[in-house]
Amino acid sequence: MNRIDQLFQQKPKEVLNIYFTAGFPQIGDTLTVLQALQDGGADMAEIGMPFSDPLADGPVIQDSSTRAIANGMKIAVLFDQLNGFRDKIRIPVVLMGYINPVLQYGVENFLRSCQEVGVDGLILPDLPMDEYETEYKPLFEKYGQHLIFLVTPETSESRIRKIDSLSRGFVYAVSSSSTTGKDKDMRLQESYFRKLQAMKLQNPVLVGFGIRDKATFQTACQFSNGAIIGSAFVKAIENSANLQETVQTFVRNIKQ
Amino acid sequence: MDIAINTSQSRYHVNEKGYYGEFGGAYIPEMLYPNVEELRENYLKIMREPAFQQEFEQLLRDYVGRPSPLYFASRLSEKYNTKIYLKREDLNHTGAHKVNNTIGQILLARRLGKKRIIAETGAGQHGVATATVCALMGLECIVYMGSVDIQRQAPNVARMKMLGATVVPATSGSKTLKDATNEAIRDWINNPVDTHYIIGSVVGPHPYPDMVARFQSVISEEIKKQLLEKTGKALPDYVIACVGGGSNAAGAFFHFTDDESVQLVAVEAAGKGVNSGFSAATSQLGKPGVIHASKTLLMQTDDGQIVEPHSISAGLDYPGVGPLHAHLYTSGRGKFLNATDDEALAAAYELSLLEGIIPALESAHALAKLKDLDLQPDDVTVVCLSGRGDKDLETYIKHLK
Numbered sequence: 001m002n003r004i005d006q007l008f009q010q011k012p013k014e015v016l017n018i019y020f021t022a023g024f025p026q027i028g029d030t031l032t033v034l035q036a037l038q039d040g041g042a043d044m045a046e047i048g049m050p051f052s053d054p055l056a057d058g059p060v061i062q063d064s065s066t067r068a069i070a071n072g073m074k075i076a077v078l079f080d081q082l083n084g085f086r087d088k089i090r091i092p093v094v095l096m097g098y099i100n101p102v103l104q105y106g107v108e109n110f111l112r113s114c115q116e117v118g119v120d121g122l123i124l125p126d127l128p129m130d131e132y133e134t135e136y137k138p139l140f141e142k143y144g145q146h147l148i149f150l151v152t153p154e155t156s157e158s159r160i161r162k163i164d165s166l167s168r169g170f171v172y173a174v175s176s177s178s179t180t181g182k183d184k185d186m187r188l189q190e191s192y193f194r195k196l197q198a199m200k201l202q203n204p205v206l207v208g209f210g211i212r213d214k215a216t217f218q219t220a221c222q223f224s225n226g227a228i229i230g231s232a233f234v235k236a237i238e239n240s241a242n243l244q245e246t247v248q249t250f251v252r253n254i255k256q
Numbered sequence: 257m258d259i260a261i262n263t264s265q266s267r268y269h270v271n272e273k274g275y276y277g278e279f280g281g282a283y284i285p286e287m288l289y290p291n292v293e294e295l296r297e298n299y300l301k302i303m304r305e306p307a308f309q310q311e312f313e314q315l316l317r318d319y320v321g322r323p324s325p326l327y328f329a330s331r332l333s334e335k336y337n338t339k340i341y342l343k344r345e346d347l348n349h350t351g352a353h354k355v356n357n358t359i360g361q362i363l364l365a366r367r368l369g370k371k372r373i374i375a376e377t378g379a380g381q382h383g384v385a386t387a388t389v390c391a392l393m394g395l396e397c398i399v400y401m402g403s404v405d406i407q408r409q410a411p412n413v414a415r416m417k418m419l420g421a422t423v424v425p426a427t428s429g430s431k432t433l434k435d436a437t438n439e440a441i442r443d444w445i446n447n448p449v450d451t452h453y454i455i456g457s458v459v460g461p462h463p464y465p466d467m468v469a470r471f472q473s474v475i476s477e478e479i480k481k482q483l484l485e486k487t488g489k490a491l492p493d494y495v496i497a498c499v500g501g502g503s504n505a506a507g508a509f510f511h512f513t514d515d516e517s518v519q520l521v522a523v524e525a526a527g528k529g530v531n532s533g534f535s536a537a538t539s540q541l542g543k544p545g546v547i548h549a550s551k552t553l554l555m556q557t558d559d560g561q562i563v564e565p566h567s568i569s570a571g572l573d574y575p576g577v578g579p580l581h582a583h584l585y586t587s588g589r590g591k592f593l594n595a596t597d598d599e600a601l602a603a604a605y606e607l608s609l610l611e612g613i614i615p616a617l618e619s620a621h622a623l624a625k626l627k628d629l630d631l632q633p634d635d636v637t638v639v640c641l642s643g644r645g646d647k648d649l650e651t652y653i654k655h656l657k
């Protein structure tokens with residue numbers, strides 16, 4: 001069974017998923033951060049594959065991406081780093097990124113590498129649903145990779161149903177219509193969260209965008225199976241002198 | 257004028273899925289879906305409304321000053337021993353072809369009930385054309401512009417401000433057109449309900465490339481009529497246009513794509529030379545990929561990072577090309593050439609001295625290839641003179657020394 005599905009079976013509430021950019025702050029930090037996330041008590045990790053032109057991201061993740069690329073991070077390097085990581089890491093890991101680098105790596109090669117190293121799923125925000133359905137779905141299934149789609153407050157109910165039927169693992173509910181790292185007030189979106197809850201989707205729902213601390217995490221968890229923290233975490237580790245400690249402290253502050 | 261609303265039969269036009277051959281589509285994150293979908297569902301419907309067409313036509317005539325002249329450039333023709341006509345988009349209000357598209361899109365935005373307009377700009381011509389129509393309609397206008405371009409196109413920045421627009425510098429990446437486009441898209445993600453994004457070229461997610469091409473198709477519609485009046489033949493032998501994203505070329509080619517006797521010549525910016533590492537010649541340097549939500553040819557590294565382009569001309573300084581041009585290139589229907597910074601400068605001086613017309617640096621790239629086409633005395637060539645050179649005077653003066 002896919003580790004994401006296992007996780008939600010065992011722990012349907014308050015799942016904490018943390019995003020970080022591969023190869024940031026230093027090229028060799030990817031596994032250090034991953035290990036520290038697990039040790040600190042994160043339930044899942046989302047590793048960002050840096051892209052030069054991340055359209056859906058705000059300044060914090062843009063900057064981390066630029067620095068990671070300058071550090072030499074690329075998909076091939078990331079797979080090298082992840083080779084053998086399952087000896088130590090048991091939490092589910094998803095890769096997040098933009099479609100162009102994946103296309104250049106080759107979609108099937110990419111999915112095969114994901115399976116080989118032990119990645120569980122993917123978030124590719126600019127891969128359209130139609131394209132996935134008509135071109136790529138069988139490949140994702142062949143290599144055991146869950147594809148996680150996004151919904152937003154602006155997504156119609158019929159489209160949410162469609163997205164839920166194509167998503168595997170969980171549905172990523174964007175808290176407000178924004179790029180990453182904006183602190184829009186989530187409480188304004190209560191009706192949207194209630195609507196999602198009432199729809200009883202087949203997939204678990206994780207809320208992301210604008211989750212930055214214990215309070216916002218708990219608000220999100222009232223309406224969902226958990227939440228995703230990105231920009232706030234990236235900012236926290238950016239200038240860390242002791243990465244392991246910074247990461248673990250960050251996670252504990254959310255969970256305790 | 258029919259703004260090309262019933263002419264989508266050509267195999268060089270977009271198909272119902274938003275593709276030109278293998279290029280195009282809408283690779284958008286979900287946050288953009290409602291906006292793009294609203295546009296996709298409505299653009300043709302609105303463009304077909306008689307009231308819309310009437311308003312569009314009237315503004316193009318009375319406000320923009322269309323039809324723009326098709327001018328027989330006799331001294332230039334003499335120099336190249338052939339027949340050269342200039343399609344004078346430089347004489348449009350605001351000084352370039354860009355306004356054809358902004359008039360169309362502002363009327364569309366109003367019908368969609370949008371209150372706030374955003375745009376990206378490179379040379380500043382599209383920014384000025386957007387600020388202009390926003391002033392005309394009393395709508396708020398925010399223009400994203402790379403900080404490098406804010407420096408090199410200062411007169412246009414001043415014009416936008418005088419027209420009431422807010423100019424926001426884009427400071428990421430190469431700080432040019434690509435980055436301004438990123439910022440505009442991010443703005444749209446953050447303002448999903450009341451905002452319309454007026455893209456300035458035939459780039460971006462479907463339906464933008466098709467919509468912008470249709471608004472610009474008035475260029476070739478007029479060329480056909482004017483050429484028939486002047487020469488007795490509606491079809492030239494060559495149509496030449498510069499290509500950044502490719503909107504003036506799309507407009508100049510639109511009604512000729514199925515006339516295979518007409519050679520369509522697209523001129524990209526070679527910068528300091530195609531292989532110098534400082535170039536924007538996308539068809540030569542690019543591979544298929546996704547930029548600004550469109551699958552097209554794209555300058556990129558082996559691992560799929562977008563490469564920063566270079567051109568002396570801010571309007572051509574873009575690492576991609578509209579999907580319809582990627583299709584014209586790979587299908588062989590279009591001939592893709594490129595001109596260096598130096599060739600463009602020389603061509604700008606040549607046109608100024610021979611015809612008394614100072615062209616935009618972008619348009620000068622198209623003019624620069626007249627020498628390379630082996631034009632025969634009886635050949636009829638139309639060059640799309642996409643804009644005037646006022647905005648580039650500082651660059652021209654610097655190179656005069």
Ligand SMILES: Cc1ncc(COP(=O)(O)O)c(C=O)c1O
Nearest residue numbers: 381500501502503504571642643
């Ligand atoms: C005068 C002029 N010509 C051409 C261009 C390039 O745009 P496109 O390739 O969309 O025609 C610009 C863009 O700013 C311009 O100002």
